[in-house]
Amino acid sequence: MIFSKVALAAAAMMASSTGVVAKGTQPGSSNRCGTPHMTPEQVHNYNTLASQSMNKLNALKANAQKTGGSSIQKVEIEDLQEKEIKIYVHVLANGTKVEDGYLEESQIHEQISVLNADFSSAKLSFRLQNISYTINSTWAVGDDEEGFKSHLRKGEYTDLNLYFPITLPDSLLGYAYFPVFLSQDQAFNNPDGTGQDMFTLDGVVIRSDTLPFGTFAPFNLGRTATHEIGHWFGLDHTFGSGGCEGKGDMISDTPVEASPAYGCQVGRDSCPNQEGLDAVHNFMDYSDDDCLTEFSPLQKAYMHSAYETYRQNVYGVKK
Numbered sequence: 001m002i003f004s005k006v007a008l009a010a011a012a013m014m015a016s017s018t019g020v021v022a023k024g025t026q027p028g029s030s031n032r033c034g035t036p037h038m039t040p041e042q043v044h045n046y047n048t049l050a051s052q053s054m055n056k057l058n059a060l061k062a063n064a065q066k067t068g069g070s071s072i073q074k075v076e077i078e079d080l081q082e083k084e085i086k087i088y089v090h091v092l093a094n095g096t097k098v099e100d101g102y103l104e105e106s107q108i109h110e111q112i113s114v115l116n117a118d119f120s121s122a123k124l125s126f127r128l129q130n131i132s133y134t135i136n137s138t139w140a141v142g143d144d145e146e147g148f149k150s151h152l153r154k155g156e157y158t159d160l161n162l163y164f165p166i167t168l169p170d171s172l173l174g175y176a177y178f179p180v181f182l183s184q185d186q187a188f189n190n191p192d193g194t195g196q197d198m199f200t201l202d203g204v205v206i207r208s209d210t211l212p213f214g215t216f217a218p219f220n221l222g223r224t225a226t227h228e229i230g231h232w233f234g235l236d237h238t239f240g241s242g243g244c245e246g247k248g249d250m251i252s253d254t255p256v257e258a259s260p261a262y263g264c265q266v267g268r269d270s271c272p273n274q275e276g277l278d279a280v281h282n283f284m285d286y287s288d289d290d291c292l293t294e295f296s297p298l299q300k301a302y303m304h305s306a307y308e309t310y311r312q313n314v315y316g317v318k319k
């Protein structure tokens, strides 16, 4: 995927202004997520990958039913190869006190524990490699994204960089970027050329008071990280875009949902003419942290497919 400067500027605006993603937020609450919408090309690629994952799952289910062996859920999980993701944490603070955003290491370890719990049923785990602390009043409020990322980003495209400023523009809780075919990225192939460097931008930015023990209730159990990392693995929101008749999230085992669910609206059915109740417990919806508990089987399979396709098969190694 080649991003033009214009497309990326639009995406960046979406992430940091009153973009489409922010629409529908409850009055007085924060904007849960600023991850830019997928481009048409991304939608096409992700749809293809999701179909492949679905076919694979259906074949496994059929085989499990034939042999009468282990349960379908178990078979789905057994087929996934355990993956451990390296994490580089970057704390962006105003000073060296906790109230300046200078997080205690224990709080970061607790966030990693939440991630390992939330992703364990997907056979995905995380290992903390390093924590960097930077005192910078611009970066501490989430401004100058390209600046802090080009200074701080570590590891390869397989590795996850987490940035923790104190706050973010426009009351966003966090944002991420979907994985792309890095080998087709303009700036990757031609470091002196124009275009956005998707390798550098890759990663997840989250306001640090959403971490476990943070002050941003009801979003302070660390699930903003889980949600944004879901995007980093290629998942879209359960409500996708386009409402009940839209493309949805391209994941066939999550019911079509008209709009984000807030709070914990168990039993919500925003598309009554479409099968199933809204997946309000799904990590890729907008419910409160204590309401978010699960990924669907196909989401789990899809995260593995997307990681293998986009992140593990990168052509060449970024310096």
Ligand SMILES: [Ca+2]
Residues within 6 Å of the ligand: 248, 249, 250, 251, 252, 253, 254, 255, 256
């Ligand atoms: Ca769906």
Ligand SMILES: [Ca+2]
Residues within 6 Å of the ligand: 255, 256, 269, 270, 271, 272, 273, 274, 275, 276, 277, 278
């Ligand atoms: Ca429905």
Ligand SMILES: [Zn+2]
Residues within 6 Å of the ligand: 032, 033, 034, 035, 227, 228, 231, 237
């Ligand atoms: Zn999101």
